[in-house]
Amino acid sequence: MTTSSKINDQINTELSTLYDRDVHDWLETTIAQLKQGKLQELDAEHLIEELEGLAGRDRREIEQRLKVLIEHLLKRCYVNLPECDRAWEITIINQRSELIGLLEQSPSLKHHFLHVFDRAFQTALRIVQLEYPDTNFPATWQFSQEITVVLNEQFWLS
Structure with a gap:
């Protein structure tokens, strides 16, 4: 050596x-x-570990924010509580804004957004069904899953 x-x-x-x-x-x-x-x-082993952690963090954040967005879209579209509409719409705006920022910063995450959409929907659906057991929510997403639509459309006006 x-x-x-x-x-x-x-x-x-x-x-x-x-x-x-x-x-x-x-x-x-x-x-x-x-x-x-x-x-x-360089401590390559730990550097790789940290970089993999960063990539995983961004993927988890996309899925988490998408789940929260879908929860609030479901509430806004199907729960008849007008006094809650404004708060739900504010959450929708915030989650959309954060998702748009993440996807602009890392466009390759658009594939991940589409990949986890159904899982995020199913998790969001279970949450809102527990929260509002008397509301009939659809078993499947009733709107387009296209990213620009999900991040912009006011589905409750349809």
Whole structure:
């Protein structure tokens, strides 16, 4: 083993230990190394783990926000409580705005939006059925699942 590879192994071990002690400090150190082009010194194992975590977080956020959006669309379309309409519409606007922002920042997540739509609908449906047991909700989504429609249409006006 050469001297430089021994040094790199020692640096990588120190970074791995830093990751275990203080993730934020590890992130700052990793960012500095990337900016300085010190790619050989990177703690690649933890860097990959963190990047995978970020990708997963965005997918989970899409699904969670979509579920909340569908819950409130179902409430607004099928529950006859006019005094709640405004609050439901505000939640709809907020969730749509956040979803639009996520999809603009990461257009490749549009595929994930479509992929999880049915699951998000089924979860939202179970929630609203428990919340409003006397309301008859449809067993399937009654509108277009096209992203632009879901994120813009006022279905309750139909």
